[in-house]
Amino acid sequence: MTRPEISSERLWARLMALGEDGALPGGGVNRQALSAEEILAWRRVIAWGRAAGLVASTDPAGNLFLTLEGTLSYLTPVVAGSHIDSQPTGGLFDGAFGTLAALEAVTAIVESGLRPERSIIVVGWMNEEGSRFAPGMMGSELFAGLRPLEEVMAVRDADGISVGEALKSVHDAFPDIAHRPLGFDIHSYIEPHIEQADVLETEGAVIGVVSGIQGKKTYDITVKGREAHAGTEPMERRQDAVQAFARMATRMHAAMAGDDVVKFTIGRVTVEPNAPSVVSAKVTFRIDLRHPANAALDAFGTQLEEIAAGEAEPCSVEIRRLVDAPSNGFEEGLKAQIRASADRHGFPRLDLLSAAGHDARQMAPLTRSAMIFIPCRGGVSHHPDEWAEPAHVAAGAAVLLDLLLEEAGVSCNQGDA
Amino acid sequence: MTRPEISSERLWARLMALGEDGALPGGGVNRQALSAEEILAWRRVIAWGRAAGLVASTDPAGNLFLTLEGTLSYLTPVVAGSHIDSQPTGGLFDGAFGTLAALEAVTAIVESGLRPERSIIVVGWMNEEGSRFAPGMMGSELFAGLRPLEEVMAVRDADGISVGEALKSVHDAFPDIAHRPLGFDIHSYIEPHIEQADVLETEGAVIGVVSGIQGKKTYDITVKGREAHAGTEPMERRQDAVQAFARMATRMHAAMAGDDVVKFTIGRVTVEPNAPSVVSAKVTFRIDLRHPANAALDAFGTQLEEIAAGEAEPCSVEIRRLVDAPSNGFEEGLKAQIRASADRHGFPRLDLLSAAGHDARQMAPLTRSAMIFIPCRGGVSHHPDEWAEPAHVAAGAAVLLDLLLEEAGVSCNQGDA
Numbered sequence: 001m002t003r004p005e006i007s008s009e010r011l012w013a014r015l016m017a018l019g020e021d022g023a024l025p026g027g028g029v030n031r032q033a034l035s036a037e038e039i040l041a042w043r044r045v046i047a048w049g050r051a052a053g054l055v056a057s058t059d060p061a062g063n064l065f066l067t068l069e070g071t072l073s074y075l076t077p078v079v080a081g082s083h084i085d086s087q088p089t090g091g092l093f094d095g096a097f098g099t100l101a102a103l104e105a106v107t108a109i110v111e112s113g114l115r116p117e118r119s120i121i122v123v124g125w126m127n128e129e130g131s132r133f134a135p136g137m138m139g140s141e142l143f144a145g146l147r148p149l150e151e152v153m154a155v156r157d158a159d160g161i162s163v164g165e166a167l168k169s170v171h172d173a174f175p176d177i178a179h180r181p182l183g184f185d186i187h188s189y190i191e192p193h194i195e196q197a198d199v200l201e202t203e204g205a206v207i208g209v210v211s212g213i214q215g216k217k218t219y220d221i222t223v224k225g226r227e228a229h230a231g232t233e234p235m236e237r238r239q240d241a242v243q244a245f246a247r248m249a250t251r252m253h254a255a256m257a258g259d260d261v262v263k264f265t266i267g268r269v270t271v272e273p274n275a276p277s278v279v280s281a282k283v284t285f286r287i288d289l290r291h292p293a294n295a296a297l298d299a300f301g302t303q304l305e306e307i308a309a310g311e312a313e314p315c316s317v318e319i320r321r322l323v324d325a326p327s328n329g330f331e332e333g334l335k336a337q338i339r340a341s342a343d344r345h346g347f348p349r350l351d352l353l354s355a356a357g358h359d360a361r362q363m364a365p366l367t368r369s370a371m372i373f374i375p376c377r378g379g380v381s382h383h384p385d386e387w388a389e390p391a392h393v394a395a396g397a398a399v400l401l402d403l404l405l406e407e408a409g410v411s412c413n414q415g416d417a
Numbered sequence: 418m419t420r421p422e423i424s425s426e427r428l429w430a431r432l433m434a435l436g437e438d439g440a441l442p443g444g445g446v447n448r449q450a451l452s453a454e455e456i457l458a459w460r461r462v463i464a465w466g467r468a469a470g471l472v473a474s475t476d477p478a479g480n481l482f483l484t485l486e487g488t489l490s491y492l493t494p495v496v497a498g499s500h501i502d503s504q505p506t507g508g509l510f511d512g513a514f515g516t517l518a519a520l521e522a523v524t525a526i527v528e529s530g531l532r533p534e535r536s537i538i539v540v541g542w543m544n545e546e547g548s549r550f551a552p553g554m555m556g557s558e559l560f561a562g563l564r565p566l567e568e569v570m571a572v573r574d575a576d577g578i579s580v581g582e583a584l585k586s587v588h589d590a591f592p593d594i595a596h597r598p599l600g601f602d603i604h605s606y607i608e609p610h611i612e613q614a615d616v617l618e619t620e621g622a623v624i625g626v627v628s629g630i631q632g633k634k635t636y637d638i639t640v641k642g643r644e645a646h647a648g649t650e651p652m653e654r655r656q657d658a659v660q661a662f663a664r665m666a667t668r669m670h671a672a673m674a675g676d677d678v679v680k681f682t683i684g685r686v687t688v689e690p691n692a693p694s695v696v697s698a699k700v701t702f703r704i705d706l707r708h709p710a711n712a713a714l715d716a717f718g719t720q721l722e723e724i725a726a727g728e729a730e731p732c733s734v735e736i737r738r739l740v741d742a743p744s745n746g747f748e749e750g751l752k753a754q755i756r757a758s759a760d761r762h763g764f765p766r767l768d769l770l771s772a773a774g775h776d777a778r779q780m781a782p783l784t785r786s787a788m789i790f791i792p793c794r795g796g797v798s799h800h801p802d803e804w805a806e807p808a809h810v811a812a813g814a815a816v817l818l819d820l821l822l823e824e825a826g827v828s829c830n831q832g833d834a
Contacts, residue, residue: 089644089690131692197649216648218693227506229798230682230705231633231773232614235673242683243670249663256652265647266659267695269688273506275548276635276685276703278799286693288647356648381646382695 003412004105004112006401008394011104015393018044018084018100019092028384029092033085033127033138034062034166039173041084045099045124046177052107054122057178060149061142062126062167065180068106070119070408076187077119078407080105080400083128083139083359090129091386093194093376097393099124101192105401109410117409118187125359126167132157133166134286135218135323140359143183144366188334188407189363192372192396194388196356198379205350206395207342208373209335213354213361214261214292215327217301220284220320221248221308227273227281238279242271244315245283251307252287255300262300263290263355286322292353294326328361334370334403341402347395356381372399420829421522421529423818425811428521432810435461435501435517436509445801446509450502450544450555451479451583456590458501462516462541463594469524471539474595477566478559479543479584482597485523487536487825493604494536495824497522497817500545500556500776507546508803510793514810515609516541522818526827534826535604542776543584549574550583551703552635552740557776560600561783605751605824606780609789609813611805613773615796622767623812624759625790626752630771630778631678631709632744634718637701638665638725642732644690644698655696659688661732662700668724669704672717679717680707680772703739709770711743745778751787751820758819764812773798789816 021040022031031037042064046056049066057065064084070077082098102122109116125143130136133155141147153164171179195201200208225241249266256264265288272282287304291297301324308317335351342349354371363369374396377387405412438461439446439454448454459481463473466483474482481501487494499515519539526533542560547553550572558564570581588596612618617625642658666683673681682705689699704721708714718741725734752768759766771788780786791813794804822829 087690087692087695089695130694134693136694195649196646197651214648227800229613229773230684231631231680231707232612232796232798233680234677235680240682242686243666246663246666246670246683249660250667253660253663260651263648263650263652265657265694265696266663267647267688267697268691268693269659269686270691271684271686273504274685274687275505275799276551277547277553277682277705278504278684279682280684288694290648356646379649381649382692383644 002112004108004114004401004405006104006108006394006397008390011100011397012390012393014048014100015092015096018096022086024089024384026384028386029086029090030088031084031086031090032088032132033129034163034170035132038085039170042170042174045084045103046174048103049122052110054106057180058171059180060182061139062170063139063143064124066103066122068110068116068120070116072117075118076185077121078188078404079121079123079186080190080404081123082191082193083125085127085129087129087131087382089384090382091384093386093388094196094381095128097194097388097396098192101397101400104397105404108401109404114410114412120404120408128359133163137357137359137362138163140362144362145183146362149182186367188368189360190334190370190372190400190403191358191360192400193358194376194381195373196376196379196381199352200350200373200375201377201379203350204348206347206374206392207338207349207399209338209349209351210330210354210371210373211351212327212329213357214290215294215297216323216325216357217289217297217321218323219287219304220322221287222318223283223312223315225279225281225315228279230277230279233279239314241280241283241315244312245269245285247311248308251311252304255303255307259296261292262296290355292327297327325357325361328364330364330370331368334368337403337406338370338372338399341399345395345398372396419529421525421531421818421822423521423525423811423814425807428517428814429807429810431465431517432509432513435513439503441506441801443801445803446503446507447505448501448503448507449505449549450546451580451587452549455502456587459587459591462501462520463591465520466539469527471523472595474597475588476597477599478556479587480556480560481541483520483539485527485533485537487533489534492535493602494538495605495821496538496540496603497607497821498540499608499610500542502544502546504546504548504799506801507799508801510611510803510805511613511798512545514611514805514813518609518814518817521814522821525818526821531827531829537821537825545776550580554774554776554779555580557779561779562600563779566599603784605785606777607751607787607789607817607820608775608777609817610775611793611798612790613793613796613798616769617767617790617792618794618796620767621765623764623791623809624755624766624816626755626766626768627747627771627788627790628768629744629746630774631707632711632714633740633742633774634706634714634738635740636704636721637737637739638704639735640700640729640732642696642698645696647694647696650696656731658697658700658732661729662686662702664728665725668728669721672720672724676713678709679713707772709744714744742774742778745781747781747787748785751785754820754823755787755789755816758816762812762815764816789813
């Protein structure tokens with residue numbers, strides 16, 4: 001038998017096809033978690049998996065699994081994939097590349113006629129993006145037992161729909177797939193992903209050996225002012241929530257100066273009553289803070305909380321901590337395998353840190369974990385212009401296939417024996 | 418015949434009844450322009466007017482008129498009233514007091530058996546508040562020929578409904594009222610209103626003789642940045658529209674320091690895509706600037722435009738001027754009449770400037786115009802807590818009645834002759 005090889009044409013065609021589920025008029029996708037568009041995407045991915053003989057299942061967290069059964073059922077499985085939900089104006093590669101590359105690698109193994117000793121499970125984690133339901137990484141956090149199921153199911157989107165309600169409509173759409181309990185033991189976890197920055201592109205590398213994921217903190221800050229008439233209320237008597245927000249945002253941004261690697265973003269701002277001639281009663285905003293060094297992350301977090309408290313007057317402020325995820329590193333053995341595979345194929349490679357958060361962050365404390373990055377054009381992501389070259393997509397899947405063969409115990413010399 | 422007298426009980430009862438149209442659960446009203454709630458309010462006001470023998474009509478701008486025919490049809494009419502639309506979380510008095518006080522005064526004249534020489538027209542101007550359709554003062558601006566009808570009719574609300582479409586549904590709801598052409602000659606215009614500040618209350622006055630309305634400028638500012646991933650895009654490469662907005666807002670606010678009477682408000686802010694982990698591509702915000710002195714108003718306006726341009730980088734900015742209304746003064750003869758009436762009734766009075774804009778601003782260049790203010794508790798307006806004392810409501814209507822008798826030529830000695 002021949003060594004399995006991925007079909008780069010099929011993988012690319014499937015990436016493009018998946019981009020039709022939630023396609024935006026000007027390009028890119030809006031395929032938010034547990035939406036009607038994501039149901040369409042599940043339908044496609046499940047059909048592709050079944051065509052290769054994989055068995056579809058889900059769990060109480062709404063994660064999607066496609067399993068290739070191994071020959072030794074007592075061994076723990078190898079898991080590979082990412083997520084298929086997107087930002088509201090997202091691209092075709094963030095998440096989708098990881099899940100479809102894993103599906104392609106497993107399909108290649110099946111087509112070669114070989115069987116792994118360990119089962120291989122292709123995963124699509126529920127709500128990685130956290131745009132519709134905040135915060136993200138819900139599926140992998142629930143899998144890892146980091147948050148109570150009831151709490152996550154109660155989170156509501158802007159229309160008042162809860163995760164539990166939305167998940168029920170997804171599960172109802174697939175009455176014929178198995179439901180498995182939440183969480184199981186894993187031999188190793190490998191997640192391919194686009195880099196979402198331009199380090200690989202700048203350095204001319206094709207494969208990124210991810211050393212770890214930078215730490216992240218998020219906060220919801222609520223500034224409470226007092227509604228008043230814009231034409232009559234004297235300036236010195238106002239409790240203007242928009243102005244308190246603006247002061248906080250400006251000072252917070254200034255506090256980040258001088259650190260080359262910190263990432264500080266206020267991406268969501270909600271003003272009430274948001275009427276042109278009314279002094280604002282309330283502003284709610286989300287802070288997204290990231291840093292590779294845990295000490296610096298903690299110090300910046302403390303500083304942001306101090307600024308929010310210090311600049312609130314004459315308004316009041318409430319600070320709610322959402323995500324508090326320290327920086328983590330990936331497993332040395334898997335990183336060595338990625339390097340060896342890249343070298344074998346002749347793909348230029350680079351060790352680098354992930355600036356973006358990924359589901360692999362939640363897997364790392366549970367099992368041997370790794371991430372394989374491929375370049376994305378100009379570092380653009382979370383945007384319809386997000387783009388990865390077909391050759392790089394194929395390279396990432398080829399390296400993943402090498403790792404799956406090794407991790408799941410596929411002997412490519414079976415036929416020669 | 419006896420001199421006409423208003424019924425303070427009836428006026429108060431009607432103010433409370435009108436508050437049921439668009440009533441909010443916790444008090445106050447949401448009766449925005451041309452809404453289903455405003456249709457209910459029209460229905461009530463027209464019924465009350467007809468019960469007093471007034472004739473209802475409307476015009477292409479959607480203004481509501483209730484006419485008491487005078488005996489000398491060749492004389493131009495006296496117009497009195499205000500508006501019956503509200504802010505989304507408005508009170509029971511802003512606007513409604515003026516229109517219902519005028520209706521009460523005219524009803525008192527009818528009930529006394531006297532007839533004015535000039536017609537008296539009670540008015541409810543279309544969309545004074547400008548919250549659903551921006552900017553406000555639409556009905557009076559159209560009446561005064563300050564804006565093209567087509568342009569105003571094309572303005573859309575947040576749901577995409579145009580003024581023209583909403584107005585059609587109002588007009589369709591009242592097939593039996595007359596349609597008159599836009600604009601007509603007026604002998605004099607008098608608008609009673611709550612003060613929306615606390616000068617009268619603080620000074621212990623009941624009647625405000627309004628010297629003029631402070632000038633106002635509004636702007637729509639659009640800051641364009643570039644969408645990017647919150648976890649990966651280096652800080653120095655970002656074009657973060659939220660941060661550019663925050664800098665502008667903070668510097669603009671600081672630029673107002675040291676001026677006791679300027680009013681500067683950013684009440685509406687819209688962020689796109691408004692996703693927690695996406696650097697913002699766009700922020701649109703509205704500036705509301707007011708000042709009683711036109712030179713200062715212009716200087717502050719220029720300064721705001723300079724700050725918007727200067728703080729935009731690395732984003733780009735578009736500055737759109739919406740309202741540019743200079744400060745104006747009211748007619749001396751009418752002000753003298755208000756003072757004389759207040760003194761005759763024994764109502765403590767005060768000359769003061771209006772900090773809020775009113776439809777009377779548009780009438781002042783057209784005809785002899787005046788405003789009668791009454792106190793509102795704590796100066797609170799554009800809020801469900803807005804409140805005026807029944808005695809002050811009655812006082813304002815009584816002074817208006819005196820002016821209408823004089824202006825419309827009602828001889829109270831007719832019976833004695």
